[in-house]
Amino acid sequence: MLNTDFTGKTKVYGVIGDPIAHTFSPEIHNSIFKAIGKNAVYTPFHVTPKGLPAAIKGASALGIGGLNVTLPHKINVIPLLTSLDKEAALIGAVNTIKFSEGEIIGFNTDIIGVEYTFKMRGLSLNDRTCLLLGAGGAADAVICALLKAKAKKIYIANRTVEKAKALKERLSPLFESEIIPLSLASAAELKGIDTVLNTTTLGFEGKTDLTPLPKAFFKNNSVEICFDAIYTPWQTRLLKEAEQSGASCINGFDMLIYQGAAAEEIWQNTKFDKEFLKSLSLNLKEFYKKRKE
Numbered sequence: 001m002l003n004t005d006f007t008g009k010t011k012v013y014g015v016i017g018d019p020i021a022h023t024f025s026p027e028i029h030n031s032i033f034k035a036i037g038k039n040a041v042y043t044p045f046h047v048t049p050k051g052l053p054a055a056i057k058g059a060s061a062l063g064i065g066g067l068n069v070t071l072p073h074k075i076n077v078i079p080l081l082t083s084l085d086k087e088a089a090l091i092g093a094v095n096t097i098k099f100s101e102g103e104i105i106g107f108n109t110d111i112i113g114v115e116y117t118f119k120m121r122g123l124s125l126n127d128r129t130c131l132l133l134g135a136g137g138a139a140d141a142v143i144c145a146l147l148k149a150k151a152k153k154i155y156i157a158n159r160t161v162e163k164a165k166a167l168k169e170r171l172s173p174l175f176e177s178e179i180i181p182l183s184l185a186s187a188a189e190l191k192g193i194d195t196v197l198n199t200t201t202l203g204f205e206g207k208t209d210l211t212p213l214p215k216a217f218f219k220n221n222s223v224e225i226c227f228d229a230i231y232t233p234w235q236t237r238l239l240k241e242a243e244q245s246g247a248s249c250i251n252g253f254d255m256l257i258y259q260g261a262a263a264e265e266i267w268q269n270t271k272f273d274k275e276f277l278k279s280l281s282l283n284l285k286e287f288y289k290k291r292k293e
């Protein structure tokens with residue numbers, strides 16, 4: 001079979017990770033290339049930790065336009081870059097690299113992914129009293145979005161409470177919002193929370209019967225928004241129970257799509273409008289659901 005879509009002018013982009021076979025990123029980026037009429041291709045590259053320095057140097061030498069970076073390379077890639085943008089420095093992790101005239105620049109679009117998720121629904125995070133569940137990589141992006149939006153108060157509840165404390169110590173000198181670390185067990189007793197954001201793996205595929213909060217929490221709090229970074233399953237037990245209590249529920253699919261769209265905005269030096277982002281998410285949702293069936 002001859003694929004005539006690719007020519008001598010085709011620009012190459014990709015994602016590096018270990019493992020990488022199950023990534024959804026090629027679907028996101030190749031859909032965007034098609035929609036904007038860009039002669040480009042996006043492909044996964046399996047890169048081990050040992051191979052990371054050679055992969056970055058090689059990608060630069062090959063004239064690759066950009067790479068997304070996923071586990072386990074998001075932090076270890078930083079010393080291999082020539083510069084780091086503001087948000088990647090804030091979060092201390094890189095998910096997007098732009099190669100430009102010998103420069104290798106690191107970005108983090110996970111924060112934008114969270115911001116777009118709420119903005120696209122007309123929801124503001126400003127002045128909210130939030131409960132953030134989890135203190136790992138996804139929590140880092142979510143808390144930065146909350147802090148940038150000037151949330152009023154952010155409780156960070158984590159099984160390992162030291163990690164929640166470390167997040168507070170790193171970020172509270174830079175922002176105005178009040179940050180209160182606590183254990184996951186004691187989060188169940190909180191009152192006055194209007195926004196819940198889950199970034200723990202509880203509820204994820206293989207743990208679908210689990211949830212980070214008891215159902216009674218939603219009886220004791222008037223939760224308006226419940227976000228779960230998980231999108232497999234599409235609706236976690238947490239989201240189901242929050243929805244039953246009347247909260248607006250959002251899963252992590254748009255965070256995934258919009259962090260990808262934000263990487264394209266960096267690579268293609270463009271800005272997508274709301275309509276474009278909305279239809280991208282809708283089309284990819286259909287595609288993702290079919291792939292899962």
Ligand code: NAP
Nearest residue numbers: 134135136137138139159160199200201204229252255256
């Ligand atoms: P991570 O860095 O490994 O953090 C995992 C978090 O889950 C930690 O807070 C951890 O607590 C907690 N956790 C794990 N097992 C637990 C248990 N049995 N009981 C209580 N807490 C537990 O992972 P991550 O990268 O942040 O990812 C977290 C979730 O977000 C995953 O489900 C992932 O699929 C999702 N995610 C979604 C997106 C998106 O674009 N939508 C992006 C990234 C991640 P400890 O600190 O105590 O271990």
